[in-house]
Amino acid sequence: MRTVEHTRQGEVAQVLTLREEPRRPAPGPGPGRGEVLVRLLVRPVHPGDLVGVEGMPGQPELESEQQPEQQPEARIPGVEGMGVVESVGTDVHAPRPGQRVAVFPAPGTWSDFVVVPAALAVPVPDGVSDETAALMLVNPLTLRMLYRALEDALRGRKGPVLQTAAGSSVGRLVSAAADRHGLELINLVRSTSGAEKVRTLHPSQPVIATCDDDWQGQVRRHAGERGVQVVLDSVGGAITLELSGLLADGGTLVSYGQLGSGTTPLEALRLVARGLTVRGVSILHWMNRTAEERAQDVAFAQDLAQSSPDLLQVAGSYDLADFKAAVEHARRPAKSGTVLLTTPLTADSVQGAAR
Incomplete structure (x- = not known):
């Protein structure tokens, strides 16, 4: 399991690190009631992700939230991505294991796995590529x-x-x-x-x-x-x-x-x-909208991904471990589209997936 994380704010190349752990049957706590565990395959590098790492004027530093005797909390960038449902918690009837989904808001998507409420795991329409699905929401x-x-x-x-x-x-x-x-x-x-x-x-x-x-x-x-x-x-x-x-x-x-x-x-x-x-x-602030309004917005996003995938342009793709090169590309003034961070697709990650 791989995770890109930081314990303080600052220049991305200096504060972000890649942490790798042996694959476990279940990475961390499994999905709870109403939640799903998603094995992420593609996630975008948004400007807001970088702001979260580097901070903004007036924002408190991450260390200030910790007691002096405590180790700083590790933070994982990213709020959007797509992947395959690995497992589901109790009272979850959809999506199902093996189904492709796009997730947002899902803090911590610069990782191989993320747990999100089932309602925030949006099914990827048939015919929509993984890359387009990763850009389908934000x-x-x-x-x-x-x-x-x-x-x-x-x-x-x-x-x-x-x-x-x-x-x-x-x-x-x-x-x-x-x-x-x-x-x-x-x-x-x-x-x-x-x-x-x-x-x-x-x-x-x-x-x-x-x-x-x-x-x-x-x-x-x-x-x-x-x-x-x-x-x-x-x-x-x-x-x-x-x-x-x-x-x-x-x-x-x-x-x-x-x-x-x-x-x-x-x-x-x-x-x-x-x-x-x-x-x-x-x-x-999108989550402040009513459930009905959010459903209408998601339906719009799904339709756009199907009908106009050219509007969700990809500037380049990098393996998750190459996040520094991806960030450098994302900052190029002349780039067109969004830079993506990917995880290699394995046979078990798409078992039963609706392609």
Whole structure:
């Protein structure tokens, strides 16, 4: 059994280690009532996974949660993945052992095994690859949360809407949804080469590279007299001030990530004078939705994985033991898609699985 873990926060290459133990009949405590044990095969490297390892300004260090005489608790990154149900606890009628499932939220997926509530083990539709299944939940569910925030902010009005990191995995989903729903979307990317890629995929949507000196002027020209009504921002940091300046009075900045560097003081945004709204959206709050709403979101994600697997693009795959190389790839600015960590497929891991 292999596990990637850390006992303190810091640079990934310095604090993460691979722990290997002899295979046991049951790795750790077995599944309890209403739980399933999943043998993981593929798990993504999300930006949020790395933030959890490195920490954020203002977050307490892991060691501060321990008493001085105690050993620091080992933490395992990852919240999403796919695998095969190894065993089930009492009162579990589905999924069944041998069935392929995607799991989220499942803290600790950078491991060979994880125990999750049976309700959070989502059956993988027939015909969906393991790689696509590993990306089936977090990003599509994030899209659903962003669109709800967008609808609330627009209040029935028309765009324009500006999104940052349009070439990212979530950005691609937003652009595809904008094409389907007729959303007036303006895309921001870092580089001219990135702009060309997005422009090829979505020729009807303006794409602007922030490396251009006049990128803000380009946004204003595309937005026209109405100005930008909503910004969907996964970058944050120093660019927040410039993004808020592009909003029309009364507009909304929806923040859902922190890929950028630097900081922006809240007072600099002129929230009161311009009537601006700042709203945070996090996939970690998805469980606060009702069971019915979550079921609708999961059904959307399953359908997307079946009908549009190209939107769940893979940038590269690495064995779990090669997590340092995977993280390095995940941080490349020009990558397209999501980097995956894999576990070799063995005969007993798919025994009885629905392929």
